[in-house]
Amino acid sequence: MANKVAIVLLVCIGLVMLVAISELPLYGSPDTPAQNEVAERYVHGTLGDTGALNMVAAIVIDYRAYDTLIETTVLFTAVIAVFMVLKKGSTGKGEQG
Amino acid sequence: MGEFGSRIVQNYPYVFALALFAIGVYTILTHSNLFKKVIGINIMEGSIYVLFIAAGNVRGGVAPVLDLANSDLVYVHPLPQALMLTGIVVSVSVTALSLALIMKLYRSYGTVDAREIARLTRLGNEVGADVTSGS
Numbered sequence: 375m376a377n378k379v380a381i382v383l384l385v386c387i388g389l390v391m392l393v394a395i396s397e398l399p400l401y402g403s404p405d406t407p408a409q410n411e412v413a414e415r416y417v418h419g420t421l422g423d424t425g426a427l428n429m430v431a432a433i434v435i436d437y438r439a440y441d442t443l444i445e446t447t448v449l450f451t452a453v454i455a456v457f458m459v460l461k462k463g464s465t466g467k468g469e470q471g
Numbered sequence: 472m473g474e475f476g477s478r479i480v481q482n483y484p485y486v487f488a489l490a491l492f493a494i495g496v497y498t499i500l501t502h503s504n505l506f507k508k509v510i511g512i513n514i515m516e517g518s519i520y521v522l523f524i525a526a527g528n529v530r531g532g533v534a535p536v537l538d539l540a541n542s543d544l545v546y547v548h549p550l551p552q553a554l555m556l557t558g559i560v561v562s563v564s565v566t567a568l569s570l571a572l573i574m575k576l577y578r579s580y581g582t583v584d585a586r587e588i589a590r591l592t593r594l595g596n597e598v599g600a601d602v603t604s605g606s
Contacts, residue, residue: 376500376501377501380496380497380500380501381497383500384493384496384497387493387496388489388493391489391492392479392486392489395478395479395482395485395486395489396475396478396479396482397478398482398485400478400481400482401481401482401483401484401485401525401528402528402529402530402532403529403530404529404530404545406526406529408526408527408548408551409529409548412550413527413546413548413549413550416535416548416549416550417535417546417549420537420549421537427536427537427539428535428536428537429535429536429537429546429549430535430549430552430553430556432549433549433550433553434553434556434557438553441557442557445557445560445561448560448561448564449560449563449564451564452563452564452565452567452568453567455568455571456567456568456571459568459571459572459574459575460571460574460575
């Protein structure tokens with residue numbers, strides 16, 4: 375029963391999303407809004423700005439270095455949280471006494 | 472309808488992302504095993520990666536690594552790929568934390584089934600017995 379409700383729900387949402395997909399710019403066409411001056415800047419400015427050949431690496435490490443820095447903070451927080459959750463003596467049975 | 476259909480067919484990567492997203496949501500909604508819920512979340516994240524990378528694609532484009540010998544190449548948009556690298560890190564963090572929480576739940580309740588855990592919690596509240604983790 376729950377499965378059928380979920381399927382009906384997903385089909386409804388999927389149909390709406392299909393309509394949205396049909397309104398999207400065509401896949402791979404060079405004049406979509408995504409291929410604007412930003413892509414142009416990265417493609418033509420990477421070598422002069424950063425000296426890197428790999429644009430993705432240049433964006434991650436140079437253009438958006440602060441993003442990457444905070445990203446390591448996210449990773450660090452996740453690791454600390456995992457250690458806090460799994461540390462010895464924090465199991466349910468251990469805290470009962 | 473004809474134009475609608477042809478646009479859908481031409482935008483097939485987005486349709487693929489939509490299908491993956493629906494599979495992920497279905498997995499989360501219908502499985503009570505917490506590990507399978509985590510797998511569903513990861514499938515949904517995968518669909519978002521597909522959507523973003525596809526949105527940055529351009530017909531005939533090559534991977535965004537500069538080729539100095541060949542100056543008239545068309546490169547795909549490098550920004551969505553860099554953003555999805557960030558997304559992968561976040562997804563790994565979320566997965567690690569949720570798996571750790573599931574391990575803790577398993578230690579407390581002896582099961583990874585969400586319905587079973589809810590039942591045990593209700594049982595513990597009704598009887599007043601200490602079935603739950605003592606809190």
